[in-house]
Amino acid sequence: MATLVEIRNVSKVYERGRQKVEVLHHVNLDIAEGDFLALMGPSGSGKTTLLNLIGGLDSPTDGSITIGGQRIDRLGEGALAKWRAANVGFVFQFYNLLPILSAQKNVELPLLLTHLSAAQRRKNAAIALELVGLADRASHKPTELSGGQQQRVAIARAIVSDPRFLVCDEPTGDLDRQSAEDVLGLLQMLNRDHGKTLIMVTHDPRAAEHARHTLHLDKGTLVEEQGLGIRD
Amino acid sequence: MKYLHLVIAALSRRKARTLFTLVSIVAAFLLFGLLNAVRVAFSGGSETLAGNERLVVASRFSIMTGLPQSLQARIAAIPGVEAVGHQNWFGGVYQDPKNFVLSFAVDQNYLDSNPEIVLTPEQRKAFADTRDGALVGKALAERYGWKVGQQVPLISQIFPRKDGDMTWPFTIVGIYDVAPDAPNGTDQMFFLHWKYFDEGNQYGQHEVGWYVVQLSDPAAADRVAQAIDALSANSDHETRTQTANAFNASFAKQLGNIGLIVSAIVAAVFFTLILLTGNTMAQAVRERIPELAVLKTLGFSSRSVLALVLAEAVLMLLVGGIIGMLLATAVVPALGKASGGMIQLPALGLRDWSEGLALMILIGFLVGVLPALRGMRLRIVDALAGR
Numbered sequence: 038m039a040t041l042v043e044i045r046n047v048s049k050v051y052e053r054g055r056q057k058v059e060v061l062h063h064v065n066l067d068i069a070e071g072d073f074l075a076l077m078g079p080s081g082s083g084k085t086t087l088l089n090l091i092g093g094l095d096s097p098t099d100g101s102i103t104i105g106g107q108r109i110d111r112l113g114e115g116a117l118a119k120w121r122a123a124n125v126g127f128v129f130q131f132y133n134l135l136p137i138l139s140a141q142k143n144v145e146l147p148l149l150l151t152h153l154s155a156a157q158r159r160k161n162a163a164i165a166l167e168l169v170g171l172a173d174r175a176s177h178k179p180t181e182l183s184g185g186q187q188q189r190v191a192i193a194r195a196i197v198s199d200p201r202f203l204v205c206d207e208p209t210g211d212l213d214r215q216s217a218e219d220v221l222g223l224l225q226m227l228n229r230d231h232g233k234t235l236i237m238v239t240h241d242p243r244a245a246e247h248a249r250h251t252l253h254l255d256k257g258t259l260v261e262e263q264g265l266g267i268r269d
Numbered sequence: 270m271k272y273l274h275l276v277i278a279a280l281s282r283r284k285a286r287t288l289f290t291l292v293s294i295v296a297a298f299l300l301f302g303l304l305n306a307v308r309v310a311f312s313g314g315s316e317t318l319a320g321n322e323r324l325v326v327a328s329r330f331s332i333m334t335g336l337p338q339s340l341q342a343r344i345a346a347i348p349g350v351e352a353v354g355h356q357n358w359f360g361g362v363y364q365d366p367k368n369f370v371l372s373f374a375v376d377q378n379y380l381d382s383n384p385e386i387v388l389t390p391e392q393r394k395a396f397a398d399t400r401d402g403a404l405v406g407k408a409l410a411e412r413y414g415w416k417v418g419q420q421v422p423l424i425s426q427i428f429p430r431k432d433g434d435m436t437w438p439f440t441i442v443g444i445y446d447v448a449p450d451a452p453n454g455t456d457q458m459f460f461l462h463w464k465y466f467d468e469g470n471q472y473g474q475h476e477v478g479w480y481v482v483q484l485s486d487p488a489a490a491d492r493v494a495q496a497i498d499a500l501s502a503n504s505d506h507e508t509r510t511q512t513a514n515a516f517n518a519s520f521a522k523q524l525g526n527i528g529l530i531v532s533a534i535v536a537a538v539f540f541t542l543i544l545l546t547g548n549t550m551a552q553a554v555r556e557r558i559p560e561l562a563v564l565k566t567l568g569f570s571s572r573s574v575l576a577l578v579l580a581e582a583v584l585m586l587l588v589g590g591i592i593g594m595l596l597a598t599a600v601v602p603a604l605g606k607a608s609g610g611m612i613q614l615p616a617l618g619l620r621d622w623s624e625g626l627a628l629m630i631l632i633g634f635l636v637g638v639l640p641a642l643r644g645m646r647l648r649i650v651d652a653l654a655g656r
């Protein structure tokens with residue numbers, strides 16, 4: 038399959054006052070189109086940092102990141118924002134829904150950046166909610182939903198504008214076993230049936246089992262690659 | 270426009286806080302509306318066209334100092350003068366000191382040369398023929414239920430009669446209408462005969478308060494004014510002649526520089542409002558930093574985030590401000606009524622509204638700009654991680 042993400046020699050250095058901390062060391066990584074990749078590793082190993090770089094939320098200190106043929110490490114802030122809106126869906130550990138908006142309006146948010154009409158936005162958001170099994174909760178506020186339901190709304194928001202890939206940072210980190218299974222099943226379905234490329238950070242080996250591949254990060258370096266092509 | 274629901278959602282996030290802020294904005298702009306009316310009322314806001322075709326001759330020293338009546342004939346002889354009338358402040362109240370009546374002792378010429386007071390020939394004749402006759406404005410007559418022919422005593426706050434009694438009896442001989450462009454309060458006035466007043470009062474005789482001069486040519490105002498003042502130069506009753514509009518303005522000045530005081534109060538109120546609302550906005554945005562970070566994550570530009578926060582502040586100011594000014598619009602006439610014509614404030618006009626709206630937008634920007642910049646500049650990865 039074609040390569041979607043090409044990470045070459047990427048380093049990330051954070052500066053804390055005078056102190057420089059190199060969080061990622063010369064990382065090289067290819068992610069194929071249609072892959073479901075799990076990224077594991079101890080706390081502080083740089084998983085979120087790497088995921089943020091792939092999602093275009095931050096820029097590397099060194100090296101290059103090419104996604105779908107485009108060097109995103111060279112984009113300025115404004116261009117990067119546009120690129121994210123068109124290409125990436127985000128799922129976070131704590132859902133990050135806007136508390137004052139209904140599920141429907143939360144899912145519509147990314148569509149505000151498109152040229153779709155209000156009616157079209159409403160329709161697309163309804164379809165996304167349907168896909169995650171929450172069509173009947175469209176008018177609920179996040180506080181009126183369980184954690185698992187909130188995460189599914191977040192997934193609907195991530196896919197509503199039909200991005201090329203999703204980045205998920207510990208999407209089940211805050212969920213009980215059953216809700217986690219629901220969410221993972223949903224992600225798997227998106228990968229398998231809809232061809233979405235998924236990159237997921239997780240601490241949970243059982244969550245990683247749902248992915249096609251698992252990579253381990255330790256102190257800013259990728260240490261091993263396991264090709265567990267399950268459920269192909 | 271499609272972001273409007275996001276702005277409204279942000280404002281409805283903490284309803285109590287938004288309501289509290291809104292109430293302070295309403296109060297500030299209510300005060301702004303009222304004080305603006307006061308300022309206009311005291312800064313010669315009642316300027317009229319007729320006011321530039323008329324001169325007022327008063328004592329150079331004080332409006333309360335009288336002038337000799339003998340001056341009337343000499344002023345009338347100056348070329349360019351059409352007619353000369355005169356007026357004295359009577360300072361009457363009806364039954365109770367709080368029922369203040371705008372009352373003046375005038376001569377017939379005064380009424381004849383005052384187009385703002387509309388009299389029928391019958392009313393004019395009745396006034397001329399009745400020694401203790403009085404002409405009263407329609408609004409004033411309505412307020413006390415006065416009828417033509419009725420005996421009405423006024424108590425002068427200043428002038429005792431010969432026997433020391435302060436109460437002066439009058440007979441109402443006419444209820445007059447006013448011209449459409451007459452200044453506020455013209456329909457609240459009470460006119461009595463200068464002769465009746467001059468002969469009856471215990472103080473000086475043959476004294477008038479000020480002269481009102483009708484010009485045959487408004488362009489000659491300056492020349493005529495100089496000629497009038499020259500009549501009394503170096504006497505013990507030197508005069509100062511101005512157009513009626515200028516006279517009204519300087520009359521107001523003698524009551525203190527109300528405009529300045531009012532502006533200072535308004536400035537203080539808005540200063541407080543800016544601090545208060547600015548603080549609220551800063552707090553509201555601080556709480557929402559993670560949400561703004563999410564919007565940016567989804568691809569909202571930094572400028573959209575800036576605009577969202579600014580729109581939030583401006584919308585709040587506009588809603589509160591407009592409610593405040595609408596309240597002021599309702600209160601101004603009520604205030605005039607309640608004060609019994611003593612306070613005559615002009616209704617809020619286009620100018621007040623445009624000033625008010627400009628202030629709302631300006632203050633909205635002022636209180637919104639710092640939080641908005643903060644939202645615009647936030648680094649997504651730090652905000653998401655709660656740093």
Ligand SMILES: Nc1ncnc2c1ncn2[C@@H]1O[C@H](COP(=O)(O)OP(=O)(O)OP(=O)(O)O)[C@@H](O)[C@H]1O
Binds near residue numbers: 053058060084087651
């Ligand atoms: N903006 C920053 N400034 C300074 N240090 C940072 C910054 N972001 C991350 N770090 C540091 O980089 C290291 C890696 O952080 P990162 O969040 O990528 O770890 P992680 O693998 O996701 O950990 P966890 O499993 O706890 O989420 C940590 O030591 C962290 O303190």
Ligand SMILES: [Mg+2]
Binds near residue numbers: 084085086206
């Ligand atoms: Mg992390």
